[in-house]
Amino acid sequence: MRSLISWSSESLPDAMRLRGWRDALHATMLEMDAVPLQRDGFFSSLERCTLHTVLPQQVHGAPQKISRCAADIARGHRNAYYLISQPRLPWRVMQAGAEQLVQPGDAVLIDSREPYQFDFSAGLECLSIEMPIEWVEHWVLAPGRLIGQPVRGDAGWGRALRGTHEALTPGAGAASAPDNGCDALIEAQLGGLLSLLGEAAGPARASAANARALAVMRARFMQPGLSAAEVAAEAGLSLRSLHRAMAAQGQSFLATLMALRVDAAAGLLAQARWRHLAVAEIGRRCGFADASHFARQFLQRRQTTPAAFRAQALR
Template sequence: MRALHFRSTEEVAPDQRARYWRDSVHQSVVEMDLVPTEPHEFFGRIELCPLARIVPFQVQGSPQRVSRDPVEIARGDKNAYYLISQPLGAWRIRHAGHDHLVQPGESVLVDSRIPYEFVFGAGLDDLSVEMPIGWLERWIPDPARLIGRPLQATGGWGLALRGAKEALVPRALARLPLPDELVEDQLGALLALASGCERLDARVPRGPFERGVEAIRARLSEPGLVASDIARDSGVSLRSLHRAFAAHQHTFAGTLMQVRIDEAARLMVERRFRHLTIAEIGRRCGFLDGSHFARQFRRLRHVGPRDFRASAGL
């Protein structure tokens, strides 16, 4: 079996977790700054399964902002490319002059020699692969054209890349009875095909309603989120945003509530989040008042949150 490396904030006292988490990521990945957006009950965990050349890893944690600035780049003694995605949640990346709201399953190539900022507003559930600079550039001679830009994940080679990448979960990879080089070549070939055969940013055109819903999903954990914030993220006026929602028989407030409750329901039934209390799940979805969360959950799901979770056996 391959070696599986694991670190979790559950190993230290609550008041030490943020610092412990930053140190863990520095040692396991690369120097960067990590700022929890919800300091209370902060948690994070990382699992790695190094292969001969590349290092697949999985990171889970509370909502947070991750950044790497020129000072950290100069201070660090390691640089690499990283292929980053979240299978289930949207997240924001600012890197190499690009600013994108990355959709679930889409991968982004990151160069640790260039400053970046990631915002995981709904929590961190990341699958990444660390790739040596020379190894990556053997597969993609001109990676600069890809840096910071999401790769398609809904069809063609992009979908194949997504499937291969999401199979590189460290715990499953540790037991995979295949040579390291075979796994690495599979990923390299699919990355080259996905980046070379599909036009970048060739997404289906999205109107203000679709962009608004995406922005809500990316920021649903913010208790004070208002329509003007989403209009700004969507690149439209406040009036245009409300008109777009009305044209789809929705309101901003109703959509925000539905998205928050849907995310809360997802967290409640996924086993890896079973350590979270109902109150913490509510806070992660933007509810500061537990009773308000329970009322809205019952209104939209026709069952209370505790009974809903119990029905899933958690």
């Protein structure tokens, strides 16, 4: 029989229930915070069991927000991926720089190494599967493709994932059922479904994130010292997500920024109306604070110097 851990705020005085719930989260899951969304009647409960590798959990509670910040991550002693859903209630999730409304039955993959926020305003009836980092990354080539993005539970592979997810909760009998050597098969099914979903979600998500980053870069490339962190913040992405999205398209932040600046400079150098501007001034207006850096980048991408390019274009 699989082991079962249960916790409930029912036996605690009202004034101690929130503190007790926070302590239970820290002890059984991760360092994170819970904030109630109603003045009275706060309650929470948790059931958790262990399969061969993954840890199914079922949580109930009053409306609340749960968050994990950078300080919580720094204090933590372990990390994991979590597959989270609410079969009957909608909720909101924010991770990887985007906030999403999650409909009942849809699932979201969370990486505890990055900050997150959950808004359970409609109530907390959460199903969660804790999965080791190395286990998920064995099955899914690039888990970041799925992080923070709802997977629909009513169509395609998402429907199969929903069935597996809901069958693996303590309330569905996962804790009382004997293993009989089946745990590894169940977990392999879960890993395989995540792999299929990761492959399907990757190109579309990376392309959309990359497009947002490029739009910001095109609007701000002329600003000297423009950083990837600034672009990520304006594009609504985490820094890690920005680099990951650009890499998926065969790009890098710095190379893309230099290309935008050189292309803009070439456009100005080729126009007679800007003939009165020095080459160095053209570079400065396109984001190059240093004239020699401008010349090197231009030569690398155009196989000629800015001055020679201008002379040829205006001949």
